[in-house]
Amino acid sequence: MFRTALLRSARSATSQAVRISGTIARPSLSSSVVTKSRFAPSAFQAARCYSAAAGLSKTEVEGRIVDLLKNFDKVSDASKLSPTSHFSNDLGLDSLDTVEVVMAIEEEFSIEIPDKEADAIHSVDKAVEYILSQPDAH
Amino acid sequence: MSTKQAVSSLYRRSLKLALDWSVHRHLWRGQAMYIRSLFEANKHIRDPRQQRALFQEAEDLLEKWKHPDPYHAPTAPGGSKFERNLPAPILDPPPHIQM
Numbered sequence: 001m002f003r004t005a006l007l008r009s010a011r012s013a014t015s016q017a018v019r020i021s022g023t024i025a026r027p028s029l030s031s032s033v034v035t036k037s038r039f040a041p042s043a044f045q046a047a048r049c050y051s052a053a054a055g056l057s058k059t060e061v062e063g064r065i066v067d068l069l070k071n072f073d074k075v076s077d078a079s080k081l082s083p084t085s086h087f088s089n090d091l092g093l094d095s096l097d098t099v100e101v102v103m104a105i106e107e108e109f110s111i112e113i114p115d116k117e118a119d120a121i122h123s124v125d126k127a128v129e130y131i132l133s134q135p136d137a138h
Numbered sequence: 139m140s141t142k143q144a145v146s147s148l149y150r151r152s153l154k155l156a157l158d159w160s161v162h163r164h165l166w167r168g169q170a171m172y173i174r175s176l177f178e179a180n181k182h183i184r185d186p187r188q189q190r191a192l193f194q195e196a197e198d199l200l201e202k203w204k205h206p207d208p209y210h211a212p213t214a215p216g217g218s219k220f221e222r223n224l225p226a227p228i229l230d231p232p233p234h235i236q237m
Contacts, residue, residue, distance in 0.1 A: 115150060119143065119147070
């Protein structure tokens, strides 16, 4: 019984091995003809890679920044929160609060804002504009 | 640079430095509140000479606690992913040469 089982498995193994080697051998014959046309650069760019940046839409960035400010306890009047509101004039934040908000935005979009550009962000639309100009923000 | 800008720059740099040392945001939060209280304590000082002394003191503290390996976002200059996967400069194939 064992002998027949061994023989059967050996036979199936050899037949599979032959079949596999056949399939491997086949493309190597025609590859020199096919590959040139198949791997043109235009065909590669058609599909988006998994590592590629997805890009952010403007409404999404605005929504995330407004949500962030909604949870910020020093905002005096939450009803004035809009995509155009100014941090100090509309929301009643002082200059140090503005610094904290900018740091929170940095964390939210996982980017690093240089000090000079961070000083220029005083309103929600400025922040949205900056985030949209950064390809690394996500 | 006005005093307000100088103070917010100092505040931002101290927060960044605190974040470098305490990597996690939940640990950093308490330190940020402490730094905020230090800044609030000297809020009403109007004398320029006293202000200058305070600025100098803060700068000295920042220099003293400077981090040897500060955190950079991966895609920022100095980060581990900075200028990775740049687009190839030339995508057109070279012209075909007839021998």
